[in-house]
Amino acid sequence: MNDKTNGWSRILPPRQPRPALQGELSVDWAVVGAGQAGLAAARRLAENRPGDSIALIEAGEVGEGAQGRNAGFIIDTPHNVGSSLGELSAARDHVRLARSAIASLEEQVRKHGIQCDWDPNGKLHTAVSPQGIARVLKPTREVLDSLGEPYTWLEDKALHERIGFKHFAAGIHTPGAVLVNPAALSRGLADHLPANVSLYENTPVTEVRFKPGIRLSTPQGTVRAGKLILAVSVFAGQFGVLRNRLIPISAYGSLTRRLTEEEQGRLEGLRTWGLTPANAFVGVTVRRTPDQRILIRQDMRYEPRLVRDGDSYPQVAEHHQALFDTWFPALKGVNIEHTWSGFICISSNGGAGFGEVAPGVYTAVCDNGMGWTKGTASGLLIADKASGVDNPLIATYESFGRPALLPPRPFLDVGVRARFSWELWSNRREA
Structure with missing residues (x-):
């Protein structure tokens, strides 16, 4: 549920959500979840089947879920991959899908x-x-060389001059990634859907039936659909699919207040930039945004209850403030203004929840932390697959495989938390 903390949304003008579903609705297609995959799937279905009716059903408000709470990186080239032939082949596939x-x-x-x-x-x-x-x-540089991808290697002074502070020792700049306000992009995509897509916000699905016939129950209505696409990320298990295969991770982010013109003059480096860490569990994602705020994203937690831990926000905000004050001593007095968290869906083997899971029922979930690229690609491709459109990238996405089956809880909880502890200790120098 939306806890009204998402800084990316809070810095935007107010938006009027679409009305919730009321009464009985019968459509050719239902898409549940208006995140990256759901928005892409609904749009592609409308293009493939312009005469069909499509209902896009969102439990909360667009831009307030995970799709609007990430760090706003749309990444084209892989990072943190090895140099084996298999991994290089997967890297090429990733680039094709991402682009x-x-x-x-x-x-x-x-x-x-x-x-x-x-x-x-x-x-x-x-x-x-x-x-x-x-x-x-x-190793990432070697992979980029093997793929023939352009990049710039930066160390020490060259890197520091680019970002304006000295915490990081080296970095690889790849030119094809895009940075955005993710909540604004989500809102814009939702507000410009094709005419045959009806968006219903604040409409959680309370019950689902796949046979006989697809039927979705909501607090104020029901939906009967010819076919169904579930783009619900870590919540897939609640719909009876991919149970015990998805790992929900909560990641925390903060935005400072907007810098004054005088403060901007004190901050060295480029006016906008974004960086991701060598180790996502331990390291820090940092951005200088176009409206002159600093984003800090650090602290990942295993959240099997699928509930955001709002009680931890003050502690996280204090930690992010301490990082900011250490890195940017010339900006003393600039405070953290917003702190929030959002879910990431990962699998133990990097597999994707993509395909037909029951007659007429399809899933596009588990982007393994690459939501804007893999999420969008999976949504487009599952719509093509479900509507019978021949697209060679479908086989590419299917080659990632299915998420592996996980141990039952509480053994899973012990294992995940032990892995987190190991990551934090063994990569502590990347904090």
Whole structure:
């Protein structure tokens, strides 16, 4: 549920959500979940089947779920991969899928004039320690060389001059990534859906039946659909599919208040940039946004209850404030203004919840932390698959495999928390 903390939304003008579903509805297609995958699937279905009726059903409000709570990176090239032939092949597949997603998103942004701070100037992948450079950045550079992808290697002064502070020792800048306000992009995509898509917000699905016939119950109505696409991320198990295969992770982010012009003059480096860490569990994602705020994203937690831990926000905000004060001593007095969390869906083997799970029922879930690219690509491709459109990228996405079956709880909980502890300790120099 929306806890009204998402900083990306709070800095935008108010938006009037679409009305909730009321009464009986019969449609050709139902798409549940208006995140990256759901928005893409609904749009592609409308393009493939312009004469069909499509209902897009969102439990909360668009831009307030995970799709609007991430750090706003739309990444085209892989990072943190090895140099084996199998991994290189997967890396090539990732680039093809990611760029198809970016092209689709950019087309919508330009076509509809979506104001989301679309910034196509790439991103940095950075490391703090010699260990991070040796284990992550150098292998990533080798992969980029093998793929023939352009990049710039930055160390010490060259990196510091770019971002304006000295915490990171080295980084790889890849030019194809895009930075956005993710809530604004989500809103814009939802507000410019094709005419044969009806969006219902604040409409949680309380019961689902796959046979005989697809039927969805909501607090104030029901939906009968010819076919169904579930784009519900970590909540897939609640719909009876992919149970014990998905791991819900909550990631915390903060935005400072907007810097004054005088404060901006004290901050060295480029006016906008974004960097991701060598180790996502331990390291810090940082951005300088176009409206001159600093984003800090750190602290990932296993959340098997699928409930955000709002009680931890003050502690996280204090930690993020301490990081900011250490890195930017010239900006003393600039405070953290918003702190929030959002879910990431991962699997133990990197598999994706993509395909037909029952007659006429399809899933596009589990992007393994690459929501804007893999989420968008999976939504587009599941719509093609479900509507019988031949697209060679479907086989590419299916090659990622199915999420592996997990141990039952509480053994799963013990295992995940032990892995987190190991990551935190063994990569502590990347904090």
